[in-house]
Amino acid sequence: xxxxxxxxxxxxxxxxxxxxxxxxxxxxxxxxxxxxxxxxxxxxxxxxxxxxxxxxxxxxxxxxxxxxxxxxxxxxxxxxxxxxxxxxxxxxxxxxxxxxxxxxxxxxxxxxxxxxxxxxxxxxxxxxxxxxxxxxxxxxxxxxxxxxxxxxxxxxxxxxxxxxxxxxxxxxxxxxxxxxxxxxxxxxxxxxxxxxxxxxxxxxxxxxxxxxxxxxxxxxxxxxxxxxxxxxxxxxxxxxxxxxxxxxxxxxxxxxxxxxxxxxxxxxxxxxxxxxxxxxxxxxxxxxxxxxxxxxxxx
Numbered sequence: 125x126x127x128x129x130x131x132x133x134x135x136x137x138x139x140x141x142x143x144x145x146x147x148x149x150x151x152x153x154x155x156x157x158x159x160x161x162x163x164x165x166x167x168x169x170x171x172x173x174x175x176x177x178x179x180x181x182x183x184x185x186x187x188x189x190x191x192x193x194x195x196x197x198x199x200x201x202x203x204x205x206x207x208x209x210x211x212x213x214x215x216x217x218x219x220x221x222x223x224x225x226x227x228x229x230x231x232x233x234x235x236x237x238x239x240x241x242x243x244x245x246x247x248x249x250x251x252x253x254x255x256x257x258x259x260x261x262x263x264x265x266x267x268x269x270x271x272x273x274x275x276x277x278x279x280x281x282x283x284x285x286x287x288x289x290x291x292x293x294x295x296x297x298x299x300x301x302x303x304x305x306x307x308x309x310x311x312x313x314x315x316x317x318x319x320x321x322x323x324x325x326x327x328x329x330x331x332x333x334x335x336x337x338x339x340x341x342x343x344x345x346x347x348x349x350x351x352x353x354x355x356x357x358x359x360x361x362x363x364x365x366x367x368x369x370x371x372x373x374x375x376x377x378x379x380x381x382x383x384x385x386x387x388x389x390x391x392x393x394x395x396x397x398x399x400x401x402x403x404x405x406x407x408x409x410x411x412x413x414x415x416x417x418x419x420x421x422x423x
Contacts, residue, residue: 127163129178149175222298233264233281303332306376308385327374328357336378
């Protein structure tokens, strides 16, 4: 089927050029805008049903004309049996639709019972990803040597024998990203580290697929229970005592690897009274004099 966009302009400026854009009821078409007034659809399917319209304008003018909407309703010929002949098979190591970053991912499009030379196209999120020509009962393979987070998404293949195309069911690939080295920060409500103040440890991993399990340590001893976060951070608060001086670090684990932060040192200042009267003694030499015996605590 071919759609033609026709317009009439009174005059065109020198070196000016007409542009034509085609649209469908669910948005702009992949063909975009060009100087070609025709939109050619090689083979039409039920998913092509909908309203179509076009706009026309010049490259220098801001005035564009819009056509009326033409409704296309694609009917299925029940006398022709339709079979889902295209299929996608995913091969990963391990064999799963969840792959880790850095792994190799292989997509196989198995084409059966289609006559003639076949062209297999791979698609990801409605964007053409790769094309490869194959033949009857053969496999079209698409390989990603090292997977990263950008490769996550929905894939499907389309087999075309120039008469019609067969679209496979989509396969969703999830990419798990190993957790990065977390960053540990320590803060207090008053910006001081005196005994009795509330301190908060904050552990954050910049990268990594959820969920991430965080654990805080003081001098290699775990503090509290592990904290599971669907985000990228976790916190732990406590009241400072003299025993809390020392080194702190945190770990982050998302099942792919465990990472440890750099250590952060903390010194807790203990403030004591300058003089603490411990007893009152009347001296033998001066029975009428009351003396205070004071102990000085120095740190």
